[in-house]
Amino acid sequence: MSITLPPPTPSAPSSCLDRLGETTTLAISYLRVSTKEQAERGGREEGFSIPAQREANLRKARDLNAIVVEDFIDAGESARKADRPELMRMIEYVKTHQVAYCIVHKVDRLARNRADDVTIHLALKEAGVMLVSATENIDETPSGMLLHGIMSTIAEFYSRNLASEVSKGMSQKAATGGTNGKAPIGYLNVARRDDLGREVRTVEPDPDRAPLVRWAFEAYATGNYSSITLREELIDRGLTTPPSPKRPAKPPTLSTIQKMLTNPYYKGNVSFRGASYDGIHEPLVAPEGWYRVQAVATAHQTSGEKTQAHDHYLKGTLYCGQCGSRLMLTNAKSRRGVIYPYFICAGRHARRTNCDQKSMFVPDVEAAVEDYYRRIQIPAHVLTALRAQVTEKFDQLHAQAKQDRHVHVRERDELRGERTKLLQAHYAGAVPLDLLKTEQDRIARRLAFLDAQIEAGDNEYEQTKAHLDDCLALAGDMHAIYMSVDDSLRRIANQAFFEKITLTGEEDLHGHPGPPFDVFLNPDIHALALRREQDRAEGRTQTEDVEGLNNDLLVGPAGIEPTTSTV
Structure with a gap:
């Protein structure tokens, strides 16, 4: 690796140099630790390693009858890279100051790959500086240079081997389900002692987050x-x-x-x-x-939609009945300064469409929505019949789910076995990493689905049935609920009951209910429920003399369980 040096910046000799005679042998000291934790260990400003290296370098300087005039300290900098700030400053320093020695604690403090070591050594040699190790017999003699080359090669091997071993350990830890590094927000890294006094590092949920x-x-x-x-x-x-x-x-x-x-x-x-x-x-x-x-x-x-704060409880729910664009809120001011709010078509306003929808006075639209709630809420006799049909259909689905559960358990066990074989094949080198990831994603998605189906036990069915009953009760009392709440709750009610409400005029309004209210508010479902209730009262079976019986009207492909918990 070549070192790109910044342009030299000559600096005046320090006051320490001014006090020393020209015949005094001068030296500089280079100190380094790899991590910030080492540099702050024990609550000390420099930790423990930096002072220990400094003391060893000073002893070496005394043996050489030299005086250390400058320390260059890279705290928390890896030797695997050469662009360390204090190292670069040191090389610039020796170009403008008369220094005889550069003292390091060990060669690996300077560099941990052969190319960087050679480049740094040449830069020091061109400046007339001899590299000296405080703990190794390295100098400019042939034997010293030989030892320098050997130690530099050993440092490079140690660095690469350490990285390989660390990577191997991290791979094994991940394969056994452990967490490498800092846990994400919501978790805490915890260190405990087991019964034998060994430190065990694990991850636990953060009680606060x-x-x-x-x-x-x-x-x-x-x-x-x-x-x-x-x-x-x-x-x-x-x-x-x-x-x-x-x-x-x-x-x-x-x-x-x-x-x-x-x-x-x-x-x-x-x-x-x-x-x-x-x-x-x-x-x-x-x-x-x-x-x-x-x-x-x-x-x-x-x-590209963004959920934003609403200026009006109907904003975000209303759409243009002509072009399908959202209706936006605008204010018109009269000559007397009175403000009149209107809903206008966003498509027409931005000239994206050829819509000619006129602006609609907000109080008139509010009254139309209130009246629409009154007109579509389910009558009491229809609600009774609909509840009976929903309960009956739900019980049928429950019975079928119990049968499906055995199939799901068998498929889940097969997928787990397939996943185990896949990992074994990957460790044996038969499956490349990209294929392993693709297959793992496929298996994980299917297992998540199967686990959700298997865990849908009787308690969940009872809870869902009760939730559907609550939704039916809401649908039977929509108007009273809507009229009794404030504007913020009206916005929630609109989002819960409807996917959108379209207006072609202030009184031409049509709602598009969302699940499960799209089923509960369907007139065809009402007619079917009433007819079945009548058949039950007359003692006939559900399918006897009932034309066009279609359970799909009652329960579509998505089922009857609500997709939102807003209600």
Whole structure:
């Protein structure tokens, strides 16, 4: 490796040099430790290694009848790179000062590869400086030069071998589920002693930050937050980065939140060099929840939509019935200074479409939405029939799920065996790393799905059934609920009940319910439920004399379980 030196900057001799005679032998001392921790160990400003190296170099200087006039200290700098700040300053120093010796504690303090060692040694030699080791018999004699070359080669071998051993150890640790390096936000690196007194390093959930991380994944999965608004909410809830000896706790940056949402560590996986392994740490997020977050993040990147603060509780819900653009809020001021709010078509305003939708007075639109709630809420007799049909269909699905569970368990066991064989083949060199990662991702996704299906036991079915019953109750009392809440809760109600509401005029309004209300508010479903209720009352079977019976109307491909927990 060649060293690129900055242009020389001549400096005046120090006052120490002025006091010394020209016949005095002068020397400089170079000191280095590889990490910041070494430089601060024991709470000392220079740790323990730097003072020890300085003392050894001073003893060597006394043996040479020389005086050390300058120390050059690289604290926390690796010898694997040559562009260390104090090393570069030292080389510039010897060009402008008469120095006889450059004393180092060991050759490996100067460089740990042969090319850098040769380059640094030549730079010192051209300046008339002899390199001397305080602990090794290195000088300009042939035997000293031979030993210098041997020690430099040994230092390079040690550095490369150490890197290889460290990498091997990290690979093995990751393969057994351990965590390499600092755990991400929400976890703490913990060191304990086992029964034999051995130090055991592990990772545990941070009691202060782990609940906030869990909430962040749950909130983002609803689709109601962008990464920007999620960060703001987390900061309001008190999330900070863990403090360190160098940095105090502070609010997380946006990139920290974005990395957190995409880090598979939170669902129980550790990654190393592109491969993924099952971690032994406690997951903060269920696998299906993590994949749901990835889907939401992808959708946000595709659409470019940002969740922003709403100026009006209907903003973000209303769309133009002609061109499909959002309706935006604007204010018109009269000559007397009175402000009148209107909803206008964003497509027409930006001239992206040929829409001729007129502006709509906000109070009139508010009244139209209130009346729409009154018109679509489910009557009591329909609600009773619909509840009976939903419960019956749900029980059928539950019975089928029990049968499917055995199939899922068998497939899960097969996939786990396949994953084990895949890792064994990779260790044997039969499967390259890129193929290993692709196959691991495929197996992990399928296992996450299967685990979610298997764990859907009776308790979850009962909870979901109760949740659906709550949604039915809301649908049967929509108007009263909407009229009794404030503007902020009205916005939540609109987002819970509808994917969007389209307006062609102030009174021509049409809602597009979201799941599960798209099923509950469907007039065809109402008619089917009433007919089945009548058949049951008359003692007929459900399929007897019922034309056009179609369970798909009642439960579509996505099922009847709500996709949002907003309600």
